[in-house]
Amino acid sequence: xxxxxxxxxxxxxxxxxxxxxxxxxxxxxxxxxxxxxxxxxxxxxxxxxxxxxxxxxxxxxxxxxxxxxxxxxxxxxxxxxxxxxxxxxxxxxxxxxxxxxxxxxxxxxxxxxxxxxxxxxxxxxxxxxxxxxxxxxxxxxxxxxxxxxxxxxxxxxxxxxxxxxxxxxxxxxxxxxxxxxxxxxxxxxxxxxxxx
Numbered sequence: 001x002x003x004x005x006x007x008x009x010x011x012x013x014x015x016x017x018x019x020x021x022x023x024x025x026x027x028x029x030x031x032x033x034x035x036x037x038x039x040x041x042x043x044x045x046x047x048x049x050x051x052x053x054x055x056x057x058x059x060x061x062x063x064x065x066x067x068x069x070x071x072x073x074x075x076x077x078x079x080x081x082x083x084x085x086x087x088x089x090x091x092x093x094x095x096x097x098x099x100x101x102x103x104x105x106x107x108x109x110x111x112x113x114x115x116x117x118x119x120x121x122x123x124x125x126x127x128x129x130x131x132x133x134x135x136x137x138x139x140x141x142x143x144x145x146x147x148x149x150x151x152x153x154x155x156x157x158x159x160x161x162x163x164x165x166x167x168x169x170x171x172x173x174x175x176x177x178x179x180x181x182x183x184x185x186x187x188x189x190x191x192x193x194x195x196x
Contacts, residue, residue: 059071
């Protein structure tokens with residue numbers, strides 16, 4: 001009976017290991033609690049091959065037995081260790097390395113954005129200075145325009161005064177001539193009639 005049980009268990013282990021072997025290896029990590037001893041087989045009674053550093057990246061083969069999991073360590077060794085130390089979540093060492101990489105990228109982006117912001121501020125200052133200069137030029141042009149408009153208005157008034165005075169002079173001359181010429185002609189008639 002014991003022999004049959006042994007054969008049945010062996011067949012079951014062989015078939016389950018074949019099923020696990022067919023599955024693709026997936027990414028895994030050693031959890032961070034402590035250094036982990038690795039064995040040549042699924043149990044403490046197998047030879048210790050060394051340790052795996054906490055947080056190390058491994059490949060999980062999918063084989064498991066007696067609360068042990070078979071993995072491929074970062075050196076390429078196929079070893080067994082207690083399943084409680086295997087996780088698919090990255091350890092603190094990996095997470096910190098990833099965060100440091102992201103932080104370096106963010107610092108690089110921050111430097112780039114800061115430089116862009118400084119250039120933009122310089123452009124804003126330059127444009128503000130140009131705007132102030134243009135506003136001063138516009139004020140000067142408006143002042144000159146007001147002066148020219150006043151001069152044109154004065155010139156127009158002076159032209160109208162000249163026309164008025166010229167018209168008054170022509171009128172006066174016309175009145176004087178209108179009064180003198182008829183008298184001269186009547187006195188000439190009277191004088192000529194005396195000659196006849």
